[in-house]
Amino acid sequence: MNREALDELKHQIPLMGYLQANDWQPARPLSRGRWMGLCPLHEDHQPSFLVDPNKDLFYCYGCGRGGDVIRFAELYHQVRFPQALAMLCQWRGVAPLLQETARFYGIQLHRHSEAVAYLHQRGIRSPELIEHMRIGYAPGGCLRGWLMQLGYTLPALCQAGLVTAVGYDSYSHRIVFPLEGNLYGRSISLSAPPHRFLPGSKGGLYGWEQARLCPEVILVEGLFDYAVLWQAGFRNITCSLGTRLNARQLRQLCEGTRTVYLAFDADFNSSGQQAAQCLSQSLRERGIPARLVSLPDGHDPSSFFVGGGNAHEFHRLLEEASL
Numbered sequence: 084m085n086r087e088a089l090d091e092l093k094h095q096i097p098l099m100g101y102l103q104a105n106d107w108q109p110a111r112p113l114s115r116g117r118w119m120g121l122c123p124l125h126e127d128h129q130p131s132f133l134v135d136p137n138k139d140l141f142y143c144y145g146c147g148r149g150g151d152v153i154r155f156a157e158l159y160h161q162v163r164f165p166q167a168l169a170m171l172c173q174w175r176g177v178a179p180l181l182q183e184t185a186r187f188y189g190i191q192l193h194r195h196s197e198a199v200a201y202l203h204q205r206g207i208r209s210p211e212l213i214e215h216m217r218i219g220y221a222p223g224g225c226l227r228g229w230l231m232q233l234g235y236t237l238p239a240l241c242q243a244g245l246v247t248a249v250g251y252d253s254y255s256h257r258i259v260f261p262l263e264g265n266l267y268g269r270s271i272s273l274s275a276p277p278h279r280f281l282p283g284s285k286g287g288l289y290g291w292e293q294a295r296l297c298p299e300v301i302l303v304e305g306l307f308d309y310a311v312l313w314q315a316g317f318r319n320i321t322c323s324l325g326t327r328l329n330a331r332q333l334r335q336l337c338e339g340t341r342t343v344y345l346a347f348d349a350d351f352n353s354s355g356q357q358a359a360q361c362l363s364q365s366l367r368e369r370g371i372p373a374r375l376v377s378l379p380d381g382h383d384p385s386s387f388f389v390g391g392g393n394a395h396e397f398h399r400l401l402e403e404a405s406l
C-alpha cells in the first residue's frame with residue numbers, strides 16, 4: 084500500500100470512531116477538542132490516554148505509547164503492521180455491507196417456514212427476541228444477486244467472505260445472527276458443518292452493551308443459550324461465542340467490578356466444564372469473582388429450557404453455583 088492509500092485509509096477511519104467502536108469511552112474533555120480516557124492498551128485506573136480527534140492521534144501518559152489509527156490497531160490487536168492494515172481495510176468495507184446483509188436475511192426469515200420451524204425446535208418463539216437479536220435466515224443462492232443490485236461488487240463480497248471464491252453464497256440453509264463485524268450462521272441441516280463465521284475476529288462479547296451495566300453477569304458459550312435466557316426474562320447475559328475468550332472479551336469482562344456466572348455446556352466429554360474452570364481461575368486472578376453454574380449432565384442452557392426448564396429453576400442453579 085502506497086503513501087496515498089495509507090492516508091486515504093486513515094482518512095476513512097477516524098481514530099475516535101474506531102476507538103469508540105472498540106468500547107473506548109472519553110472520560111473528560113481537554114482544550115482544542117481533545118479527550119482523555121482510560122488507556123485501552125494497559126491496565127489503567129486513572130485516565131491517561133489522550134486522543135486528538137482533529138489530528139487523529141493518540142498518546143498515553145501511562146505506557147508512553149502513541150500514534151495513529153494504524154499504530155493503535157497494531158497495539159490493540161497485537162498484530163504487525165500489514166495485519167493491522169488488513170484488519171482496518173476489512174473493518175472499513177465490511178460494516179455497511181454487513182448491515183445490508185443482516186437486513187436482507189431478516190426479511191428472509193419469515194418467508195421460509197423451515198427456518199421458523201427450526202427456531203421453534205430450539206425453543207425460540209418470541210418476536211421481541213427475534214427483533215432484539217436481529218435473527219435472520221440465509222436460504223442460499225440469493226444474497227449475491229441482491230447485494231450486487233445494490234451496487235456492491237463481486238470482489239467486495241468475496242473479500243468479506245459472504246460469497247465463496249466460485250461465486251456461491253457462503254451462508255446457505257443457516258439461521259444467522261449479526262455480530263459486531265461478523266455474522267454467525269447456524270446450519271439447520273445435518274449435512275453441513277454446524278457453525279460458520281466470516282473470516283476475521285468474532286468481535287467482543289455479544290450483548291455486552293446491556294450486560295456490562297449489571298453487577299452480576301451470566302456468561303454463556305452459544306447464541307442459542309443467550310436466546311433462551313433472554314426469552315426467559317434474563318437481561319444480564321452475555322455470550323463469548325465459544326469457550327475460548329479472545330483478549331478483548333476477557334478485557335471487557337474484567338473492566339469494572341462484577342460477579343460472573345459461567346454457564347457453559349455440561350457436555351459429556353466435559354470440555355465445556357474444563358474451559359469454565361480455567362476461565363474462572365483466570366478471572367479470579369484478575370480480582371473478578373466467578374461462579375460455575377452446574378447444569379444437569381449433557382445440557383447447555385439452551386437444551387435446559389427446551390427440555391422444560393424455566394426461569395425459576397435456572398435462578399436456583401445460579402444460587403447453587405459454586406465458587
Ligand SMILES: [Zn+2]
Nearest residue numbers: 122125143146
Ligand atoms: Zn497506556
